[in-house]
Amino acid sequence: MKKVLIDLKDIVKTFDGQTIVNHLNLQIYENEFLTLLGPSGCGKTTTLRMIAGFEKPEAGVIIIDGKIVNDLPPYARPVNTVFQRYALFPHLNVIENIVFGLKNSSYASKLMFYGEDNLIKEAQDKYPNKKITKHLLNKLINEKIYQDAEYAIKLVNLQGLEYRKINQLSGGQMQRVALARAIINRPKILLLDEPLAALDLKLRQNMHYELKEMQRRLGITFIFVTHDQEEAMTMSDRIVVMNDGVIQQLGTPKEIYNEPVNRFVADFIGESNIIRGKYIKENEIEVLNKRIPCVGYKFAENEIVDVVIRPEDWDVVSLDKAVFVGKVISSIFKGVHYEIIAKVEDVELIIHTYEEVKVNDQIGLKVDPYEIHLMRVAQDE
Amino acid sequence: MNKYFKKLAIPYFVWLYVLAIIPFVIMVILSFVNNEGLDFSKAIFTLDNFGYLTTSSTVIAFMNSLFYAVIATLTCIVIGYMVAYAIFRSHFKNKFLVMTILILPMWSNMLLRIEALKNIMEPHNIITDILSKLGIHVSLDIAGTPLAVIIGLISTYIPFMILSIYTALEKIDYSLEEAALDLGLTETKKFWKVIFPLSTKGIVSGSIMVFLPCMSGFAIPEILGQGNILLIGNVIDQHFRNMNYNLGSLLAVVILIIILGAIFLVSKFDKEGETLL
Amino acid sequence: MIKQYPGYEQYEVANIEDYGYKEHRLTKKIFKVFRAIVIIFAVFLMYIPIFTIFLQSINSSTITSEFGQITFKWYANIFDKGSLLTAIRNTVFISIWATLISTVLGTLFAIGISTLERKAKRHIMLLNNIPLLNADIVSGIGLMLIFSSLIHIFPYFFGWRTMLLAHIFFTLPYVVLSVLPKLRELDPNLFEASLDLGVKPYPSLYKVIIPAIKAGIFSGMILAFTMSFDDFVISYYTTGNGFDNLSIWIYSSMGRKSLSPSVYAFSTLVTILFFILLIITNLLRGRKQYHENH
Numbered sequence: 001m002k003k004v005l006i007d008l009k010d011i012v013k014t015f016d017g018q019t020i021v022n023h024l025n026l027q028i029y030e031n032e033f034l035t036l037l038g039p040s041g042c043g044k045t046t047t048l049r050m051i052a053g054f055e056k057p058e059a060g061v062i063i064i065d066g067k068i069v070n071d072l073p074p075y076a077r078p079v080n081t082v083f084q085r086y087a088l089f090p091h092l093n094v095i096e097n098i099v100f101g102l103k104n105s106s107y108a109s110k111l112m113f114y115g116e117d118n119l120i121k122e123a124q125d126k127y128p129n130k131k132i133t134k135h136l137l138n139k140l141i142n143e144k145i146y147q148d149a150e151y152a153i154k155l156v157n158l159q160g161l162e163y164r165k166i167n168q169l170s171g172g173q174m175q176r177v178a179l180a181r182a183i184i185n186r187p188k189i190l191l192l193d194e195p196l197a198a199l200d201l202k203l204r205q206n207m208h209y210e211l212k213e214m215q216r217r218l219g220i221t222f223i224f225v226t227h228d229q230e231e232a233m234t235m236s237d238r239i240v241v242m243n244d245g246v247i248q249q250l251g252t253p254k255e256i257y258n259e260p261v262n263r264f265v266a267d268f269i270g271e272s273n274i275i276r277g278k279y280i281k282e283n284e285i286e287v288l289n290k291r292i293p294c295v296g297y298k299f300a301e302n303e304i305v306d307v308v309i310r311p312e313d314w315d316v317v318s319l320d321k322a323v324f325v326g327k328v329i330s331s332i333f334k335g336v337h338y339e340i341i342a343k344v345e346d347v348e349l350i351i352h353t354y355e356e357v358k359v360n361d362q363i364g365l366k367v368d369p370y371e372i373h374l375m376r377v378a379q380d381e
Numbered sequence: 382m383n384k385y386f387k388k389l390a391i392p393y394f395v396w397l398y399v400l401a402i403i404p405f406v407i408m409v410i411l412s413f414v415n416n417e418g419l420d421f422s423k424a425i426f427t428l429d430n431f432g433y434l435t436t437s438s439t440v441i442a443f444m445n446s447l448f449y450a451v452i453a454t455l456t457c458i459v460i461g462y463m464v465a466y467a468i469f470r471s472h473f474k475n476k477f478l479v480m481t482i483l484i485l486p487m488w489s490n491m492l493l494r495i496e497a498l499k500n501i502m503e504p505h506n507i508i509t510d511i512l513s514k515l516g517i518h519v520s521l522d523i524a525g526t527p528l529a530v531i532i533g534l535i536s537t538y539i540p541f542m543i544l545s546i547y548t549a550l551e552k553i554d555y556s557l558e559e560a561a562l563d564l565g566l567t568e569t570k571k572f573w574k575v576i577f578p579l580s581t582k583g584i585v586s587g588s589i590m591v592f593l594p595c596m597s598g599f600a601i602p603e604i605l606g607q608g609n610i611l612l613i614g615n616v617i618d619q620h621f622r623n624m625n626y627n628l629g630s631l632l633a634v635v636i637l638i639i640i641l642g643a644i645f646l647v648s649k650f651d652k653e654g655e656t657l658l
Numbered sequence: 659m660i661k662q663y664p665g666y667e668q669y670e671v672a673n674i675e676d677y678g679y680k681e682h683r684l685t686k687k688i689f690k691v692f693r694a695i696v697i698i699f700a701v702f703l704m705y706i707p708i709f710t711i712f713l714q715s716i717n718s719s720t721i722t723s724e725f726g727q728i729t730f731k732w733y734a735n736i737f738d739k740g741s742l743l744t745a746i747r748n749t750v751f752i753s754i755w756a757t758l759i760s761t762v763l764g765t766l767f768a769i770g771i772s773t774l775e776r777k778a779k780r781h782i783m784l785l786n787n788i789p790l791l792n793a794d795i796v797s798g799i800g801l802m803l804i805f806s807s808l809i810h811i812f813p814y815f816f817g818w819r820t821m822l823l824a825h826i827f828f829t830l831p832y833v834v835l836s837v838l839p840k841l842r843e844l845d846p847n848l849f850e851a852s853l854d855l856g857v858k859p860y861p862s863l864y865k866v867i868i869p870a871i872k873a874g875i876f877s878g879m880i881l882a883f884t885m886s887f888d889d890f891v892i893s894y895y896t897t898g899n900g901f902d903n904l905s906i907w908i909y910s911s912m913g914r915k916s917l918s919p920s921v922y923a924f925s926t927l928v929t930i931l932f933f934i935l936l937i938i939t940n941l942l943r944g945r946k947q948y949h950e951n952h
Contacts, residue, residue, distance in 0.1 A: 009666065054559055061663050067672035071661055074562040076677040087560035091578045101564030104574055109565070109678035185564065385859040389770030390782060393763075393830075397785040400827050401792075404800030407807070460700045463693055477943075481936045486704050488932045489925045491888055492908045494707035496917070497714070500723065501706065507713050510725045536703045543700075567679060589791065597793030600890060604912070614795050621799060621895075630803075633796045640791055644784075 002029040005189060005221055006051060011060035013046055013245075020046045021057070022245035028223065030188070033215045035224045035232040038242035039268070044225045047242075048191050051223065052081050065188075079189040080182035084197055086174045088166045088181075095149055095162040098181045102145045107134070110141050113186075152180040155214065172203050183218065190215075192224045196231065208234045229269050233257065241265050259373055266308050266375065273349050277307040279374065288324055288345045293369040299376070306375040311339070311352040313371040322364025331359050405637060411630035430631045439616065439632070446612040449527070450596035453534040457591045458584060460535070461542035465583075468543075469550040480547075483540045495533055495604045502529050502605070525607035533605040534595050542587035549583025550576070585647060593643070597636055708929055715922035732923040742920055745907035752818065752893075752903060753886040756825035761879045763826075764833025769867065771834065772841040790831045797828060798895030805896060816898025824896035825889065829882035836878030840871040 006028040013021040021043040028034055036044035049055045050062060053074030061068045069077055080101075088097050102113070111119065123132050123140050130136060153159055156176040161169070169177065175195055182190055192211075196204045212235045215222045226232055232239050233253045241248040241256060241264075249256055249265045260266035266274055277287030279299040284291055287307045299305055319325060326344035333356075340351040342363050349365075357363055415427045433439060468479050486494065500506045502524040509519060523529045553576060561571040599614030613636060620629030661671065674681060715733070719726035737743060771782055789797060805820045812819075848870060852862035868875070890905035897906065904921075911917040 052563060054562075061666050061669065063669055064672070067670045067676075068663055068666060069672045070663070072672045072674065072677075073567075074559070075565045075567055076672075076674050076679050078677070079563075081560070081563045083556050083560060085556060087554065087556040089557060089560070089575060100561075100574075101566070104570055105565050106678060112678055181564065384773075386769050386863070387773050389766050390774060390778075391770070393767040393770065393834075394782060394785070396827075396830075397782070397788070400801060400804065400823075401785060401788045404804045407803045408800065411803075460696055463696050464700050467693065467697055477940055481933070481940070482701075483704070485929065485933060485936075486708050487884065487888070489708050489711060489929050490905060490908060492890055492905055492912070493711055493921065493925050496908075496912055497707040497710040501710055503723065505723045507710065507717060507723060507725050510723060511713070514725070532703065536707060539700060539704065593791055593793060597795055598891075599795060600909070614793070617795055617799070626803075629799065633793075633799050636793050637796050640793065640796075644787060644791055648784075 002031070004028070005030045005065065006223075007063040008047070008051075009061050009063065011047070011050065011057045011062065013043070013050060013055060013057050015046075020245050021050070024060070024245070024247060026240060026247065026250070028189075028221060030221055031219050032237045033212065033222045033224065033235055035226060035236040035239045036242060037226060037229060037232040037239050037268075038248075039227055042242040043245040044227075044240075044242050045193055048081075048193055048223060048225050051189075052079055052191050053077050078187055079191055080185050080187040081191040081193065082175075082178045082182050082195045084193045084195060086178040086195075088169075088174055088177055090166050093162070093166065094158065094164050094169070094177050095146075095153070097166065097177055098149045098152055098184055099145050100181065101185045102148065103142075107138070111137075114141060114144060148184050149180075152184040155183070155217075156180045157210075171198050172207075175199065175207070179214075183214075183220075187220065189221045189223060192222060194226055196226075204231070211235060233269075241268060243268075260308060260375065262375060262378065263306060266306075266373075271311050271350055273309045273311065274375075275307045275309070275347055275349075276377075277305055277374075279303045279305045283369075285372070285374070288347060290323060292323060292367070292372075294372045294374065295369045297374045299374065304377050306377055308373040308375060309349075309367055309371065311350040312337075313367055314349070314351045314353070315366045315368070316340075316351065316353045316355065316357065317364045317366050319362060319364040322366060324365040326363050326365065328357050328359050328361045328363050331357050405634070408630040408634050408637075411627050412634055415627060430627050433628055434631065434635070438611075442611050442613050442616045445610065446596045446614070449530060449534060449602070449612065450592050453531055453538065453595045454588050454592045456531070456535055457539045457542040458588065461539050461587060462546055462580075462584070464539075465543045465546035465550060468547055480544070483543055487540060491537060492600060492604070494537070495601055498533050498536060499524055499529070499605055499607075502532075524605070525609050527606075527610065529605040530602050530610055533601045534591075534598075537601065538591040538594060541590040545587030545590060546580060546583040549580045549586075553579050589643065589647065593640060596639075708925075711922050712926045712929075714919055715926045717919065720919060730923075732919045733927070735918070735920040736924050736927075738920075741902070741907060742918055742924070745902045745904050746924060748818070748901060749887060749904040752821055752825055753883055756822055756829055756886045757879055757883040760826050760829040760833050760882050761875060764830045764878060764882075765837050765868070765871075765875050767830070768834045768837035768841060769863070772838060786831045786834055789828045790835075794889075794891035795895075798824070798892040801827065801892065802895045816896070817901045818897075818899075820896045820898065821893055821901060821903065824892050825886045828889070828892060829886050832881040832885060833875075833878035836881060837871055837874040840874030841867075844870055 004027050006026075008024055008026040008028075011021055011024040012019065020041075024043070024047060026047075036047060038044050046055060050057055051064075053069070053072065053076075056070060062070055064077065064079070089100065092100065102110070105113070119137055119140060120132055123130075123136055126140070127136065149162075153162060156179050158173065158176050158180065161173065166174065166177070175198075178195065196207050199207065208231060211222070211224075215235075224232075224235065233256075236253055238251065239253055239256050240250050243264050249261045251259075256265060256269055260269060260272075263274060266272045275287055277285050279297070279302065280286050280291060281301055282298065283293055283295055285294045285305070285307060286292075294307075297305075324344045326342035326349065328340055328342050329348070330339075330341040332339045337352045337354055338356060340353060340357050340363065342349050342351060342365070344365065351363075351365065412430055413426055413428070415429065468476065471479075501508055502521055504522045512519060523532075557575055557579070558571060561575045562568075566574060596612075597614050599612060599618045602610050602612045603615055613632060617629050617632045617636075620626070620632070663669070663671065713725070716728050716730060717725050718729040718731070736746075771779060771786075774782065792800075801820070801824045805815055805823075809815055844867070848866055849862055852866045853859065857865065888905065889903070890909065893903045894906055894909070897903070902910070908917070908921060911921075
């Protein structure tokens, strides 16, 4: 059973009268890659900043490692942040930025960090004839800090750039410095606030793999904030989909993709067709005026449901084998597949297929019963 | 925009050369000659004027100027930084209003303000008069003392320092402060390791704006020092009033060289040219 | 003094000391008090002169060290006293004209400078700094010397003409320095867009560039006027023919010990006027933002 590192209990945060985070409850485990995903203004960045200590919740408690940290200032919290625009110190070079946190901590903190007993033992081994003084230990600590920095630099692939000035770095390089600067402090939790937003596509995609690898290697918890669902799907162990300050769904990428719990999540993640239908009885639904089999859901008889079918789950078949027949309104070649919009029973469906289909043609469609997902219809929909 | 408007700058080159560089040349020439006023017809080349530089009164005046300028500048840095930082940190909705409060005294004529200070520094003045009518008896007797001159210099020039430092502070990206806190630095450490280093441009440009006028001004020392204290500015003024252009020019040239030296040093220190204003 | 969290009593509250930090409450308090004292002292130092001026302006006694009764007669008197009024008029005349001319020229020069290559730009910026940083007295003397050499051509040169030229000389750099940064921040495509739409270069300048940098022009103008209105040393050395500006009048009156209290009244009026102007601009700005937000 994984240990709970962070426990957010009933967190409420308002700005200017608007509720940005609305009674949020979330448990975050050790050694996981968790993503807060949602559109702008959903509260994901605010939640992250509350964990970091830059904002204080109006209500609720933030528990880190079993202790309530609401009033604990950011410098004392066992978390480190990678900022969206990196926030690298312009008056320091790369390596000075990286060692900044460790070098400027108090002597007591440094002793705690490296372990006082270990340090003394190492000093005794290294300088056998000298008296163990604070000065000596400080010297040793300094050496270790710079060793750690070199290790961090290797981890983020910045070898050779140690003495560069910050304004001579590219966006990708700056981002790595920001990462190194954070992880050298060995935080249990690393917070990343849309750190890849300013990078171009190819670089961003590379970083997805690098970050995931890093998290696995370091064995710490990454809390990643983004509005890009592809990013979230690629890297996360669990995704928290948020909207209007409320968690819409919490689950693995697969769960979120295949079993969205509501319209928002279904719409936000990937593309999908959401069609109003009816659950007739077990294993049978009625949608688009046809009754088709559907496996794995239990609702009340004749209950109105939302039927979710992903564009790639539609099978394009010849008209005689088709269950649904529609007319093609648009057909765009997207590189990997064709994106077809077809009208079936007055409903526009998005279909992804590898074969070319021409506009104004008729199209025959079928769908596997295991690939249909049903969602309860909310009261106000 | 380039090709169309380049020629707009040319008149400015000419203007500056005529009114800034040529006078300098004239002053240099005057330093090397001995003549009446600006009549060069009987001019003799001489190095006598340079001998004057080493006389004790000149050296004392220079030392005085340096002394007062340095003390005033340092005091302005310390006090000015605290004020600028307090404004920067404050939650005043309206920093503009605070800026107004700083600039407001500058709208009053400087000579008048200095004269007002001089009055207060005498034992019997309008304020002690009013206070004594209310039953409070205080008095200050510092008119004519070095302290008076320093107070006058600080009172006049500290707004420049405050504004300069404040501008530099405002330019610091707030996320840098958050990053420092996030990395484990306390507020105090964050100030010394992040905010202060990034505000040095403001301190330097503020110092220039205080130091140079302090060193070369003559009105403030003349009025508040009541003639007891002579700075270089006073000396130059006296020479010119006595039509002794040669000595006056020589001293002026020396001051100009010092100033140019200061500008040069600053431009070495800051390559982007951001420091000045 | 540990904060309580009702409903979550079962959890321990994190203490800053657990993480290796100390609270330092007392030190912080002491420093706060010290800083407050310094700030009050600084504000006091900046304001005591104008406060004293204000007192003098309502002082019925002409002996500056005594306070008679509260009176406003000096305010009315401003318009009676011949030499003071002349000096005020001269100052206003010079400052307004110098400001107007410098603002226009300075803006054009700044535009020209912004198009120069690095070397030329640095060259002219160095020259630009000379009037700014040069000691007043050196500038004043320099201008006097060069104006003197022209006296053979213009015998009555010294007077308001030379003072005006001098004021333009030292206010131009302020305008240039205020406008240049705004030019730097300008969208580089703005001008080209205007040309692309068929507008010729100079009209484009007027219609597109100038409006975009008007904040810089405005602040340069204010700066120029401030510097000019208050100037003493340079004006002193570049005037002639009895053309006094306010500072020169004050200086000579101080020397003759014939300072009329009306000048205090005038100064107080100017201070109040500018204060009101700043409040108004501030209110207008606030109103504009309010409209933009709603």
